[in-house]
Amino acid sequence: MNIRSKIVAALLASGLGLAGCASPAFVSPVSVTRFVAPQAAQLGSGTIAVVPAPGLGVEMEGAFAADFRTYADALGAALADQGYTVVPAADAAQVAELRFDTAVLDAAQRSPVNVGVGGSTGSYGSGVGVGVGINLGGRKPDSLDRSIGVVIRDKASTAVLWEGRASFSATDNSDYADNDAAAMRLAYALMEGFPGNDGETIEVE
Template sequence: MLKSIFAPVVLSLSLAACATAAPPVEVTRFHTDNPARSGSIAVEEIQGNPDVGLEFRTYADAVNAELQRVGFSAGPAGASDYVALVGFRRSFRPTAPYGGNDKPVSVGVGGAVGSGGYSGLGLGIGINLSGKPKDVVTTEMQVQIRRRSDSQTIWEGRAMTQGREGSPAAQPSLVAQKLAAALLGGYPGESGRTITVK
């Protein structure tokens, strides 16, 4: 009987873990009436990018792959038709112990006595699966596509997602791919509208 009680509980906990491993991405895009959909493009770091360093390459490569997926071709720096300026920021927000959504998981199984004299099992379990609460990592990506000839911005967008520190949803390589795919998927997208991509 215990096996039949705990099977759905374990399954529901596993599904909840999967859901939190892939948080949604909030995306906002703006563009001119008819932005370019092809041509050579080079990915460069946006001026004033707050998070400079080797990690930038991870985000730049993810954006470059998505740009080629939507029709652009990789071009040489300084001589491409377009330039994609990329910036990103990672911020950390501490969470209060067991506050809000950080409460330990509780599993309760009730008991009952039926008219036929059947007596059920009463069981209460409190499981702290989180240990010490982890910080929430917010990652934001910004991309601007400009014509190189006149530096005119023809398309720009921002994407943001959150994940628990140490989880797959907060790993830079995975987050960079997820943000780039959400931001440039369906390029150019609807201008001036914020959407949620799951």
């Protein structure tokens, strides 16, 4: 094996060992926007029910129904912390219409090690140049973009009292790849400082 081959083999061996290192997890702050109606005094007290937003459908089955229950339970807990009593829809004075979404951004797959070799021969001997590019992250994690939207209405009049949206991104190797953890983070961020300032967007860590 000549010197060039030995250098390339050694670098490949060390690079492949490094390529197994896990990519670091990423979690963004939660972006929250709220809109508050003039009847804000009605918010944060009395009875409320968490229901599917129009368009989600009443007959929810399977995984979608389970996901809705996860987000509804998280929102119900956050509303209770703000002074509401969460009850079934038939007994509620207000309703919180909930929608949720998760979008998956697939990460591109990259080769873990790239090696380039260049050699030259001159009057006083030979030189070997070796360039190595190593992707230390291995498989790049996918990004999960999660969001919820909530509209609180007076049930009797259907008047909108409050509306809010919350969203954040996290890689699938983070703690928030889990639906329960993500739902709780979104719900509590949305209710941070409830009802909030009309039209204001804040970031919650």
